[in-house]
Structures are given as C-alpha cells and as structure tokens.
Amino acid sequence: MPTMHAKYILQRLFAAQDYAMMLLNRDIQLEADFFVKIWNNASIRQVIDGGANSFFKFVNAQPAQVKPSIKYPDLASGDFDSITDESMRLLKESSNQCKIILTEDQDETDFTKGLKVLHDFIHSNSTSPKPKSVIVVCESSGRLDQAIGNLNTLHKHRFLEDSPQTTQVYIMSSENLCWLLPANQRSSIVFEKDDPEFTCGIIPFVGPTTYISTGLKWDLTPDMVCSFGGLISCNNIVVEKTVEITSNDKPSIFTVELHPRDYIL
Known part of the structure; x- marks a missing residue:
C-alpha cells in the first residue's frame, strides 16, 4: 500500500x-x-x-x-x-x-x-x-x-x-501534482494535521469504476459508479490527516493541489 x-x-x-x-x-x-x-x-x-x-x-x-x-x-x-x-x-x-x-x-x-x-x-x-x-x-x-x-x-x-x-x-x-492510482489497489495519502483543506480529484479516464474512500469531504462508496457522463469526484476536499482510496477494476488519475509552502525543501 x-x-x-x-x-x-x-x-x-x-x-x-x-x-x-x-x-x-x-x-x-x-x-x-x-x-x-x-x-x-x-x-x-x-x-x-x-x-x-x-x-x-x-x-x-x-x-x-x-x-x-x-x-x-x-x-x-x-x-x-x-x-x-x-x-x-x-x-x-x-x-x-x-x-x-x-x-x-x-x-x-x-x-x-x-x-x-x-x-x-x-x-x-x-x-x-x-x-x-x-x-x-x-x-x-x-x-x-x-x-x-x-x-x-x-x-x-x-x-x-x-x-x-x-x-x-x-x-x-x-499548482498541482497528479499520478496514476493502479487498479485493484489501496492507496494511502497522508496529510499533516495542521494542513488546510486540499482540493483533490479522482478521475476515471479508463471507464466506469467504483472506489471506497475515507478522509474526503465527499467520500466514495461501492454503490457510486464513477464515469464520464456520470459521477466524477472532482473539486473534492481532504478533511482528514489520512485519505485512503481503494480502486476497483480500473486505474484512475489522482490529482491534488500544491500550496506555495510545498516548495520549501
């Protein structure tokens, strides 16, 4: 994971x-x-x-x-x-x-x-x-x-x-960072406790699929089929320190905004 x-x-x-x-x-x-x-x-x-x-x-x-x-x-x-x-x-x-x-x-x-x-x-x-x-x-x-x-x-x-x-x-x-969430895999994305709310999205480019998520303002459940022409989790918001996303049978793009202080190395 x-x-x-x-x-x-x-x-x-x-x-x-x-x-x-x-x-x-x-x-x-x-x-x-x-x-x-x-x-x-x-x-x-x-x-x-x-x-x-x-x-x-x-x-x-x-x-x-x-x-x-x-x-x-x-x-x-x-x-x-x-x-x-x-x-x-x-x-x-x-x-x-x-x-x-x-x-x-x-x-x-x-x-x-x-x-x-x-x-x-x-x-x-x-x-x-x-x-x-x-x-x-x-x-x-x-x-x-x-x-x-x-x-x-x-x-x-x-x-x-x-x-x-x-x-x-x-x-x-x-302003953004994005990467691929593989199919049939649980991904854990950890945020600091004092973070402001990050805007994020889970984009099912390949076709209809489902997810289980926790830690988002609008969490996804298996009964919510995501696809173009239907439901897409865009403009979602991180509200917990840890976000977990389990992808079903297709890969998806995860995108999250970057804040100016993220560039401090």
Missing part, C-alpha cells in the same frame, strides 16, 4: 535524490530556486523536444552567478519539430555530452516516447541506481488536447514496471 505525504510530498520525493526529471514543452513556472535545486539533484535529467527551449529560456532568465550552476540535460528526445536550432546547438555542445535521440513515431506523443527512451537509458546503465520516481514538469494550462495526452501517458507508463523497483511517474505543475 503506497503512502504519499501531501504537505511535504515534494520533500519526500526529492529528499533521496533517486528520481529522474523530465521537462516537457511548456514554460517553467516553478519558483526558480526550487526548480534549480530539484533539477540539479536528479539522477537523470531529460528534455522532451521543445522542453529544451523551455530549459534554455529558464537558464537565460537566471542571474549571472546562478547560470553556471545549472546542470545540462543528460537526455534529449522527440521528433524535434518544436526545438529551435539554437537549443539543438547548445545541447550538442554541452560539456556533459547530452545524448540526443530522435523518436519519429507519430502514433505516440513525445512524452510517451520520452519515457521509453528513459527506460532504455536506465537499463543500459546497469551499474547506476534505478530511479524510483520520474518527475515530469509541465504546466497544465494551454492546449487541452496536450493535457489529455499527458494524462493518457500516465496510463501507458507501465512498460517501466520491469525495472527492479516500481517507478512511479508524477506530473508536476506550479
């Missing part, structure tokens, strides 16, 4: 430095000091196509004394229809020899293909520790089709499960 700590969820994820980071093609809106710290501490750093533009835009916006401290990506992948010539040049000239991998398959998103590239990279380095988490930085604002595609990729990430350790993929923005 996995346990998540919401108020200090980022601290827990980042403290062990056994995570990989992936940057998608959206501007970085995380607090600058916070992003630099978690990016530099990642075991593997990857940019996805236009995510390279976002990375260099962020670096160029930092004070002169900070820029040299920001580590370059280890991996860059995608069909490269969004990356600029300048970003590609900088990647090729990087001192750590960023590995650049073209993924042309148009039946998959660059995010999905990027996870496959990361998976292969992890397994090609058999002596290196395997990351327990993949933190994907991407704002949810903008194109709805891209946001839905990203959530679909969370459902497809299970090809990473042949890793010796289960690798959990999280999508993090400046």
Whole structure:
C-alpha cells in the first residue's frame, strides 16, 4: 500500500535524490530556486523536444552567478519539430555530452516516447541506481488536447514496471501534482494535521469504476459508479490527516493541489 505525504510530498520525493526529471514543452513556472535545486539533484535529467527551449529560456532568465550552476540535460528526445536550432546547438555542445535521440513515431506523443527512451537509458546503465520516481514538469494550462495526452501517458507508463523497483511517474505543475492510482489497489495519502483543506480529484479516464474512500469531504462508496457522463469526484476536499482510496477494476488519475509552502525543501 503506497503512502504519499501531501504537505511535504515534494520533500519526500526529492529528499533521496533517486528520481529522474523530465521537462516537457511548456514554460517553467516553478519558483526558480526550487526548480534549480530539484533539477540539479536528479539522477537523470531529460528534455522532451521543445522542453529544451523551455530549459534554455529558464537558464537565460537566471542571474549571472546562478547560470553556471545549472546542470545540462543528460537526455534529449522527440521528433524535434518544436526545438529551435539554437537549443539543438547548445545541447550538442554541452560539456556533459547530452545524448540526443530522435523518436519519429507519430502514433505516440513525445512524452510517451520520452519515457521509453528513459527506460532504455536506465537499463543500459546497469551499474547506476534505478530511479524510483520520474518527475515530469509541465504546466497544465494551454492546449487541452496536450493535457489529455499527458494524462493518457500516465496510463501507458507501465512498460517501466520491469525495472527492479516500481517507478512511479508524477506530473508536476506550479499548482498541482497528479499520478496514476493502479487498479485493484489501496492507496494511502497522508496529510499533516495542521494542513488546510486540499482540493483533490479522482478521475476515471479508463471507464466506469467504483472506489471506497475515507478522509474526503465527499467520500466514495461501492454503490457510486464513477464515469464520464456520470459521477466524477472532482473539486473534492481532504478533511482528514489520512485519505485512503481503494480502486476497483480500473486505474484512475489522482490529482491534488500544491500550496506555495510545498516548495520549501
């Protein structure tokens, strides 16, 4: 039964430095000091196509004394229809020899293909520790089709499960964190006693399913079938220190808001 700590969820994820980071093609809106710290501490750093533009835009916006401290990506992948010539040049000239991998398959998103590239990279380095988490930085604002595609990729990430350790993929923005709740599993999400009420949601993208939950303002019971076109637990509120959710036969997305103090490491 996995346990998540919401108020200090980022601290827990980042403290062990056994995570990989992936940057998608959206501007970085995380607090600058916070992003630099978690990016530099990642075991593997990857940019996805236009995510390279976002990375260099962020670096160029930092004070002169900070820029040299920001580590370059280890991996860059995608069909490269969004990356600029300048970003590609900088990647090729990087001192750590960023590995650049073209993924042309148009039946998959660059995010999905990027996870496959990361998976292969992890397994090609058999002596290196395997990351327990993949933190994907991407704002949810903008194109709805891209946001839905990203959530679909969370459902497809299970090809990473042949890793010796289960690798959990999280999508993090400046305001939210979301991840996949597997089917037929109980998940425990722990909040601090003095937390304010967090807004959260349990989204059944795959199809009709049921849950048993405790700790929410509007708890779910087995007689409540959740589906698009029917009931969806969105705008729910955490009211207890511990929230437990038992998923039935289908995986779902769990999303929780982040508060500014969550960025204190």
